[in-house]
Amino acid sequence: MLLEPGVVTAVIGPNGAGKSTLLRSLNGSLIPNSGTILLNDKSLGKLSRRAIAKQITVVAQEAELRFPITVFEYVLGGRFVWANSTTWGWEGERDLEVAEAVLDETELHELSGRMMNELSGGERQRAVLARALATEAPILLLDEPTANLDLSHQATLLGLVRERCNSRSSSALVITHDINLAAQFADVILLLKGGQVVKTGTTQQVLVPDLLREVFSVDVLVDAHPISGVPRVTPVH
Amino acid sequence: MTTSRQANQNRVTFRRTIITLLVLVAALVIVVGAASLLGSERLPVSNSLCALTTLGARQCGLTSDQFDILFQIRLPRILLAAAVGGSLATAGAGYQALLRNPLAEPYLLGVSNGAAVGTMLALLFFGSLEWSRPLMAFAGALVATFAVYRLARGRVGATPERLILAGVIVTTFLSSIIVFVTTMMDATRIRSFTFWLLGDLSGANTGLLPVPIAVAVVGAIILTLNARSLNLLMLGERDAFDLGVEVSRVRVTIFLIASLLVGSSVAASGSVGYVGLVVPHLTRLSVGSDNRISIPSATLGGALFVIVADTIARTVIAPRELPVGAITALIGAPLFIYLLKRV
Numbered sequence: 001m002l003l004e005p006g007v008v009t010a011v012i013g014p015n016g017a018g019k020s021t022l023l024r025s026l027n028g029s030l031i032p033n034s035g036t037i038l039l040n041d042k043s044l045g046k047l048s049r050r051a052i053a054k055q056i057t058v059v060a061q062e063a064e065l066r067f068p069i070t071v072f073e074y075v076l077g078g079r080f081v082w083a084n085s086t087t088w089g090w091e092g093e094r095d096l097e098v099a100e101a102v103l104d105e106t107e108l109h110e111l112s113g114r115m116m117n118e119l120s121g122g123e124r125q126r127a128v129l130a131r132a133l134a135t136e137a138p139i140l141l142l143d144e145p146t147a148n149l150d151l152s153h154q155a156t157l158l159g160l161v162r163e164r165c166n167s168r169s170s171s172a173l174v175i176t177h178d179i180n181l182a183a184q185f186a187d188v189i190l191l192l193k194g195g196q197v198v199k200t201g202t203t204q205q206v207l208v209p210d211l212l213r214e215v216f217s218v219d220v221l222v223d224a225h226p227i228s229g230v231p232r233v234t235p236v237h
Numbered sequence: 238m239t240t241s242r243q244a245n246q247n248r249v250t251f252r253r254t255i256i257t258l259l260v261l262v263a264a265l266v267i268v269v270g271a272a273s274l275l276g277s278e279r280l281p282v283s284n285s286l287c288a289l290t291t292l293g294a295r296q297c298g299l300t301s302d303q304f305d306i307l308f309q310i311r312l313p314r315i316l317l318a319a320a321v322g323g324s325l326a327t328a329g330a331g332y333q334a335l336l337r338n339p340l341a342e343p344y345l346l347g348v349s350n351g352a353a354v355g356t357m358l359a360l361l362f363f364g365s366l367e368w369s370r371p372l373m374a375f376a377g378a379l380v381a382t383f384a385v386y387r388l389a390r391g392r393v394g395a396t397p398e399r400l401i402l403a404g405v406i407v408t409t410f411l412s413s414i415i416v417f418v419t420t421m422m423d424a425t426r427i428r429s430f431t432f433w434l435l436g437d438l439s440g441a442n443t444g445l446l447p448v449p450i451a452v453a454v455v456g457a458i459i460l461t462l463n464a465r466s467l468n469l470l471m472l473g474e475r476d477a478f479d480l481g482v483e484v485s486r487v488r489v490t491i492f493l494i495a496s497l498l499v500g501s502s503v504a505a506s507g508s509v510g511y512v513g514l515v516v517p518h519l520t521r522l523s524v525g526s527d528n529r530i531s532i533p534s535a536t537l538g539g540a541l542f543v544i545v546a547d548t549i550a551r552t553v554i555a556p557r558e559l560p561v562g563a564i565t566a567l568i569g570a571p572l573f574i575y576l577l578k579r580v
Contacts, residue, residue, distance in 0.1 A: 029478055053481030063473035066337050067526045073248060077469055081481035089465055090251045090529070135480065 001190060001200060003139060005169035008162060010182035013192035014216055019175045022192070023141050026173065028052050039139075053081045057137035059145050062128045065117055071127050072112040075099050078134030098134055106130040106160060122153035129157060133164060140164065140172040146181065154178070158185045183207055183230045191215055207231040249527040257524055261537035265319070268541055272548045273311045277555035280307060317441040318547040318561070319540035320449035321506045322516070324498035326539025327457045329513020330520070330532045331495045334467040335488060336389075338400050339518065339576060343378075343499045344510035346400070347407030351381025352496075352503035353434060354411050357418050359504075371448055375500030381407055382496050436509035436562025438547050445505065452501040456494045457536040463487055464528035471526065509543065509562045511569020516542050518576065 003009060011019050024030040026037060028044050037044040039055055057078070079095040086092070091099075103109045106126045116124060125145060132140060140161060146154040162185055164170050176182050182189060182203075189206040191198040193215045199206050212220045212233065219236040274285055280303055287297035293308045325343055332341035332348075343349045355377025356370050363369035388403035419430055433440075460467075466487045469477035478484045502509070520534040546564040553559065 027479060029475075049478070049483045050481045053479065058479040060475065060479070063476060065472065066339065067334075067471050067521070069472070069526060070248075073527070074472075076248070077472065077476075077480060080465060080469055083465060088251060089462075131480075 001197065003171040003173060005138070005171055006165050007188055008165050008172045008174065008186045009188040009190055010186035011173060011175045011190045011192060012177070012179055012182055013198075016194075017192040017215075018195040019192055020143060021195070023058070023143050023173065023175055026141055027056055027058055050081050053135065053137065055137050056139045056141060057132040057135040059129050059132045059140065059142040061144065061147065062124055069116050070112070071108060071114055071116060071119070071130075072099065072103070074116050074127055075103060075108075075112070075130045075134050078102075078131040081135060098136065102130045102133040105133065105163075121148050122150065122156075125149055125153070125157060126160075129160060133160075138168070138170045140170055142172060142174045144175055144177065146176065146178065154181060161185070179207065179212075179233045180225075183225075183232065184228060203231050207233055249525055249530045254530040254533070257530060258533055258537065261534060261541070265537055265540055265544075268544050269312075269315055269319070272315050272544050273307060275548055275552055276306075276311060277552070278303075278306050313446055314438050314441040314547070314551075315544055316450060317446060317505060318438050318543045320453045321438065321502040321509055322512055322539035322541070322543025322546075323453040323536040324449060324456060324502040324539070325509060325512040326516035326520075326535040326542070327453070327460055327532060328495040328498040329539075330517040330528070330535040331460050331467070331491045332513070333517055334471045334528055334532075335491045336386075336400060337471055337473065340401055340514070340573070342511065342514035343495070344508055344513065345408070345573070346381070346385050346404040347411055348378045348381045348385070348496065348499050349503055349508035349510070350408050350411035350415065351377040351379075351384075352500045353377070353508055354414050354418075355500065356504045357415065361418065367443070367445055371445070371452075371501050371504040374504035375497050378496035378500040378503070379493070381411065382492050386492070432560055433507040435560035436507045436565065437560045438506050438543075438550075439558065440505070449501045449505045452497055453536065453540075456498040457533055459494050460491065461529065461532050463490060464532050467491070467528040467532075468526075471528070507560075507562065510566045511573065512539055512543060512565055514576070515565070515569045515572055518572065 011022060013019055021030060025032050028047070028049070031045065039047060039052065044052065076091055076095065076099050079091055079098065082095060083089045103112050106129060108123065108126055108130055111119060111123060116127065119127065125148070129145065142161065145157055149157060158174070158181065161172050161174065165172050174182070174186065186203065188200065189203055190200045191206050191211065198215055199211055207222055209220050209222050212222070221234045221236050222231050224230070225232045270286060270289060273289060274280055274282055281299070284298045285303075285307055288295060288299055288304065288307060291297070296304050299307065329342045332343065332346065333339055352374040355373035355375070358377075359366075359369040359373035385400070385403045385407050388406060389400040415434065419427060422430060466477065466482045469480050469482050470484070470487065474484050516539040517531065517535045520531050520538050524530045524534050543561065543565070546568070547561045550559040550561045550564050
């Protein structure tokens with residue numbers, strides 16, 4: 001598989017298909033038993049943690065916070081890899097500019113002085129995304145970023161990811177259980193089962209009833225979305 | 238836009254850190270001066286201050302007895318109190334950030350007891366070698382740290398409760414070893430030993446005094462250099478890893494340095510409890526949780542705290558003394574209960 005600039009790839013598959021394992025391997029936190037992962041033609045295993053973090057950033061479910069931190073400080077955390085000796089390891093002007101810019105981009109400006117634990121679930125997940133965007137890494141890996149979000153927040157969050165990929169030619173890999181959301185936002189869909197890639201291709205190529213029945217063991221109806229025209233999947237019981 | 242700018246201004250900066258630390262250093266100098274004037278023997282204030290400002294180069298009209306009390310007894314003890322307080326508070330701040338647990342503290346985690354066992358073994362087997370005590374204390378602290386860390390890490394990760402339970406287990410196990418060894422000693426040593434276990438700074442005037450001071454300074458610097466990594470580790474190991482922190486390297490560094498800090502202070506003064514809990518908590522409340530400011534502030538705050546506690550311990554029922562650990566625990570235990578209710 002290949003992550004290309006400007007392309008949003010969605011990874012779908014049943015529980016235990018290896019979606020999170022795939023993401024953790026791509027990030028370098030798990031070392032694959034076989035096969036190699038190349039980042040700009042260099043093997044991931046040979047790169048330092050900092051070098052990888054400058055290129056790849058992860059948006060996961062936010063961990064429980066046990067110490068108070070403001071949204072602004074939280075987002076500035078994304079600038080860690082860019083620390084250098086000219087500012088004695090402290091955040092410089094550029095770091096602050098980037099943080100301001102991503103707070104604008106994610107519409108968190110008004111909340112930047114608030115404590116993270118005062119935010120709603122949707123706002124907090126946007127802050128997690130903002131921190132990832134602040135790293136300026138061109139590759140975004142998202143692990144079920146919308147799992148705890150309501151309908152409008154799901155669309156907002158993935159809209160931001162889509163926007164980043166369009167405007168900066170970033171690439172994104174989104175793990176999701178929501179096939180219809182994947183169909184709406186992704187260019188490429190990767191269907192996984194039992195640690196194997198069953199099919200990869202455009203939404204029209206992957207989201208077909210026979211494949212989905214084989215992978216999810218449930219009958220589905222696939223029709224075209226009345227507005228966007230992308231495939232729409234409905235389970236049939 | 239305005240809110241963001243405010244958040245930006247409230248942020249901890251290099252400048253703010255330096256100013257805070259300078260204020261704390263000034264406070265430390267004043268407290269050292271004041272504490273050296275207090276004690277069962279009354280010293281003339283202006284003469285003593287004059288002698289102190291020359292760092293003992295001139296006697297400034299003090300009698301030689303007074304001069305000796307000041308420079309051979311009080312000052313070494315105050316410096317040791319500062320080193321012990323600074324070390325324990327720094328170690329506590331480091332453990333709390335690394336383990337993501339505001340309740341982590343060398344004494345409660347059993348690390349102090351590990352160092353105490355190490356010191357006892359050094360006394361028993363290498364009694365004549367002074368250097369063996371801090372080294373064995375360091376080894377004991379390191380073993381206890383890893384034991385607690387392994388015990389606390391279940392399949393779901395280390396929850397605060399699990400960590401404290403692991404600390405209790407390690408503490409009680411090591412306590413039983415301490416009791417076992419103590420009862421093997423002759424009766425005359427038991428009392429001084431029990432006193433030492435509770436935290437006792439009266440053994441300050443030895444050739445080893447520079448060890449805890451140097452360890453406190455170097456340890457605080459190394460932990461502060463890792464502070465930005467610790468800021469991210471406080472949010473979770475996975476987050477820190479994803480953002481570019483070399484988690485295992487930082488973890489090993491913090492464990493080693495914290496064990497060294499605890500080991501050197503326990504070897505010198507026994508287990509002074511709760512300093513690592515009280516001080517980092519108070520510094521976080523006053524300067525925020527950014528470790529770049531809170532760790533060095535905790536070092537200086539810890540020094541201040543133990544100097545004050547020890548001054549109380551040696552003056553409140555003078556000429557008799559209390560172990561300083563009794564005073565710190567008297568302040569620390571209620572705070573622990575308060576924190577436990579909030580976690």
